[in-house]
Amino acid sequence: MDRCYKLKVLILVLTCVLTPTKLIYSNEIDVNYDTKASSIQAKSIKQQNKEVINITNEELLLLSKLVTGEARGESYEGQVAVAAVVINRVKDPRFPNTIRDVIYQKNAFSVVKDGSINMQPTESAYTAAQEALYGKDPTNRAIYFWNPDIATCKWIKTLNPYMRIGNHVFAK
Helix, strand or coil, X not given: CHHHHHHHHHHHHHHHHHCCHHHHCXXXXXXXXXXXXXXXXXXXXXXXXXXXXXXXXXXXXXHHHHHHHHCCCCCHHHHHHHXXXXXXXXXXXXXXXXHHHHHCCCCCXXXXXXXXXXCCCCHHHHHHHHHHHCCCCXXXXXXXXXXXXXXXXXXXXXXXXXXXXXXXXXXX
16 A cells, blocks of 8 residues: 555656646636647637637637726626627628727727727636637627717617626627
């Protein structure tokens, strides 16, 4: 029994020593690390579903930055909803057909205008963006969202919202 215990400890120590640190912490977002960490993190979501649209890792990072800025203080479901709206716009022929072009479309998102698009994305925003990318859409295909308490655009108030998640309302 003493040998078995020593063998188990040796295996545990060797595993810790030989496993690269980046793999151990792969569930954390490290935007300075190459795309391998992102692909490892996304495997469980990818195995469940197929991508709704094809995007690059850079676009996924940009989408997670948008979610971080636009859905600050919102629930996780609210973060997924914001990401889903962007993806729904990419799929809609009335909007540009890339994540980057949708996000940077003139006057589309306040975080682009105020510069908070450059914030470091949160882990939950990154995961929410991934979930939306792989098909989760709590908005049921909405292409607009806004916070009615702080929205200043007169045009957006002409839309007919059909659901609310947190502080945001959603419209098609």
